[in-house]
Amino acid sequence: MPPHDETNHNDDELGFSSSLLAHLAASRDQLNEFVDRQKTRADAAHKTNAVTVSSEQDEIEALYQRLKAIQAERGLIQASSSSSSAAAAAGMARRRAELQETQLEREKELTELKRLHAEKQLELDEIMNEEAAQRARAEKARHQKEEVEEMKQTTVDDLTKGIVNYKHLGLDFEKAARGSLRFTFTLLDRDMPSRPFVFSLNVAEELYEVEECTPPLDPHTVHELVDQLNSTEPAEFSPFIRGMRKYFSLLVFLHVCHTMFPLLDRPALSYVPNSQTLSLLQEKNF
Template identity: 30%
Template sequence: MELLELPLDEHLEAVEKAIGEWTEQQKRRCKSAQRTSSVEVAKSEEELRELQKQKLELLEAIKQAEVAREQQKRRIAANENETRDLQAEIMKAEPIITSLKSRENLHQGNLGNLNQESNKSAQAHAQVVDELMKGISLYQKLGLLIDKKRENNLAFIFTQLDPNNPNREFSFSLRIEDNPDVFLVENCVPEVSDVNELLDQLNKTGNISTFVRAMRLRFKNLV
């Protein structure tokens, strides 16, 4: 009986050993599978988090795009309103511009007329001065010196009036005023009491020779 049981015991031990080895192998395989599964799960979780992050970024981009589109729509609407307002202002301004152009043309015409009148006045003044220079050339022999200080201004200097001092000077300046077109006396030395009356007569008649003779007579009477 013992001889029969011995091989059986050995066989059972061998079976038990084989089962133990298989069990350990399965445990190792399970642990390895668990580790692999944990790595895969961690990887999947990381990928899931990345996808969720990309989803949030995409949603934010969509949101910003919607905001930008709304802003663009408002800008377009504002530009359209501004364009309409500008067109309305242009339509309002067109009659004003037309009126200003008409006024400009009128002023240019008036300016041309004024320039013509100014040229005529300058020519008249030049003729007066020329005639004056010719008309009083004879007085130079009697001690009259004429000095053209500047345009429209003549200085008359008389000598030979004072017997005690022939070189004594009696003088005045005659200026032609442009507007109004009148004669003015300046720097009268010595003073002549009725120079304003003589000047009024000159402006009425325009006879410069008569005025110069009258001033010479007044100076002579002051000696």
């Protein structure tokens, strides 16, 4: 019987370990927190810059209007006043240039923050995509595991039915090493009814194989029976068990023949039976 895999209780239903889930959750939270913090910083900087520019422009406009009002009240611009106005205009020009430079710096900072935001968003998307891919793989593995468990249950049911049917023919079985099943036939040798004829059946990579066969049968014959067993879906054990019993019985028969008829064509009838030997016996009406 194939070994039963126990479920790791530290894994979630999709096969993720608790450490992997915690790591993914922590990474996602850190990225989200960083993105939100950078976005808040960018929004605040943009808002502050807009308020500063607007305030400075309002101040310049107020000064300019005040200058125009003074000039209108005086009715003319004296030479000294012209010099003062030129100095004031130059100061306003410098202030405007400073404001423009400040605005450019703020815009550069905003552009850099947007770039960082885009990079972190890309990293977050990659993590989310990888998490989705891992969940898809875990879901596929879960489905495969369910199919294997279903196949194991079907195998157990078929074996139980087969064993009940063959119990009266001297067939018994028991669990052997590494989860394999050991089948034992008796009542095949009339001179020694209790003589055991044994073979073990195991599952390797979802395929059945015979690991032990005593007394030995022709390997090619055993492989043919195993190939037929593996080719059915679900596996049909009754034909396989009947086939093994048939070749064990043939082994006993050939031994009796060689004992009773020493002049029998020994090359034609091997001590180890195979499909050709069986066909030859049928042709000679044995």
